[in-house]
Amino acid sequence: MKTTPELGKSIFGSVGAALILALAFLSVPAAAHAQAGSVAKRGSARAVRQYTIEQFMNTVRIGGSSFSADEKSILFHSNRTGIFNVHSVPVAGGGPTQLTRSTKESTYAVSYFPADARLLYTYDKGGNENNHLYLREIDGKEIDLTPGDKVKANFLDWSHDRKSFFYSTNKRDPRFFDIFEMTIADFKSTLVYKDETGLDIGAGSSDKKFIAFQKNGDSPADSDVYLYNTETKELKNITAHTGDVSNSPQAFDAKSRYLDYTTDKGGEFQYIARYDLATGKTTTVEKALWDISYTYYSRNGKYRVVAINQDARTKIKIYNAATGKLVPLPKLPNGDITGVNISPSEKLMAFYLNGDRSPSDLHVYAFATRKVTKLSNSLNPQISAGDLVDSQIIRYKSFDGMEIPSILYKPHQANAKNKVPAVLLIHGGPGGQTRTGYSAVAQYLANHGYVILGVNNRGSSGYGKTFFAADDGKHGNEPLWDCVEAKKYLASLGYVDENKIGIMGGSYGGYMVLAALAFKPHEFEVGVDIFGVSNWVRTLQSIPPYWESFRKSLYKEIGDPNTELDKLRATSPLFHADKIVKPLIVLQGANDPRVIKPESDEIVESIRKRKGVVEYVLFDNEGHGFTKKANEIRAYRAILVFLDKHLKKS
Secondary structure, eight states: OOOOOOOOTTTTOOOOHHHIIITTOOOOOOOGGGTTEEEEEOSSSEEEOOOHHHHHTTSOOOOEEEEEETTSEEEEEEESSSEEEEEEEEOOOOOOEEOOSSSSOOOOOEEOOOOSEEEEEEEETTTTOOOEEEEOOOSSSEESOOOOOTEEEEEEEEEETTEEEEEESSSOOOTEEEEEEETTTTOOOEEHHHOOOOOOOEEOTTSSSSSEEEEOOSSSEEEEEEEEEEOOOOEEEEOOSSOOOOEEEEEEEEESSEEEEEEEETTOOOOEEEEEEEOOEEEEEEOOOSEEEEEEETTTTTTEEEEEEEEEEEEEEEEEEOOOOOOOOOOOSSSEEEEEETTTTEEEEEEEEETTTTTEEEEEEEETTEEEEEOOOSSSSTTTGGOOOEEEEEEEHHHHHOOOOOOOOEEOOOOOOOOOEEEEESBBTTOHHHHHHHHOOOOOHHHTTOOEEEOOTTTOSSHHHHGGGGGGTTTTTTHHHOOOOOOOOHHSSSEEEEEEEEEEEETTHHHHHHHHHHHHHTTTEEEESSSSSHHHHHHHHOGGGGGGGGGGHHHHHHHTTTTOOHHHHHTTOOOOOOOGGOOOEEETTTOSSOOOOHHHHHHHHHHHTTTTEEEEEEEEOOSSSSOBBBHHHHHHHHHHHHHHHIIIOO
């Protein structure tokens, strides 16, 4: 069994589809329709066609991959119809076939069945994050395999013999996830592990004897790997240590001889270590100059996949597990290979390619022939990639000399004679990371004449554990000051109007927006808050119960609502809203379980009482992010109109 790795402390930001859809692929604010097809020429190096929100929204977002039993098709999800649904596409190429037809809830592919055309998929209700696992029969009938109110269920993996699958659910206790095995012959479930302490599920061995868990410590940079023996019921810490060391289980080998895990013990970056199940000895497998994000094996162990977070880009390496030699990867256009999925026969590899000017497209690679087949074309054909821009990885010095890595998008029309406004884009987390690759919001705003700077302030993932921990207990201060210092960098470029710089962010990034306007009220001309925290006291008291496994580390990161009320009030923008004097727009999902609706209601109400400039856009059928195109159109049109009114023309 396995789970999808996530970046660092992305607590108010990593909601699977939700935040990824909200910021990483934040799909496009809109200009007025009158701008459709217009050409921006004012002092530009060349003519650039500007695109409407409808044109950008016709760029399709896709994700997931699962090979059919005969390995002739791949299962994935797509929002082509305006809402995510499950599709299949032939491995040989051709048009996709839509398999689910939801018009209300975004539906995401999980897996084909091992021996037939049935499939598993998942969805929640209105963004409440209570996902269930659903079976789609061959005749199209849907069956909820994990029913129950306020129940959250997660698919883990198929058993090695492919006769059952493992899943986790918090049905017994909303705080903890128990592990079950469900046989596909009769869909009956058997309890495998009852969690009563709060452990994060990592991986399971193919012989079903071992389960690896991650136990989070009292700080975000501290965790251990625990090994559970399903026969003896023993739970053992295999990474006992002193101080802060981050350990995370990754994968058992196919023959259940050892467990690979990542650790930063003795260094700044995560590397791969190996625990021998028979001897208990630990050895180092692989190190890099950056964090190794994850590693796993193909079904029968022929290949070992490694992903490295190399300066905000993903570098994939595939090894022949027997020889240790690197497997040749296909030569592709510039971009990152992500979502690698090796077929059960180990003959094919599905993956996504994501570039600055090209959103993720699904491909399949045949190891024997080295042939690559592109299976999707996500970018709207009405949009010319030449009108989009390449990102640049830059670094600037902050107030204390700390180097802050960031991602810069420069509009084609910006130059010294035509200085343009700029917007900082702050990621979620706190410990997320702004990365290179296609960002619809950055491309859209750049297309309409805004410089975008994605700031990886201190506390961001990917730059070593010292940088990662540098924001602990300092929110509203040092990380915010990194954003303020970004203004000086932008002013130094020579093509930014230093009097027209705003700040925008989602989730924890939304908190940073509110903090900037409250604690540094004259630094930024406008703020764009997308489901951001305004009151840490309430947010930390109302976190979802299924966050129990990392509740203590979250308190260490932000503050303990039981003992540090004064500190939390001091860093909560709501209690300092009287200092907000710059225009603000707030966007909020009514069903958000992470940053609940009162967080936005009250900051908006407070500003309105003082006759401040604030706009409020509420979405009745969304949670912590956007999953529906209609809502995205409404949201991003409002954002761009707001920026044009209060920043560009200020």
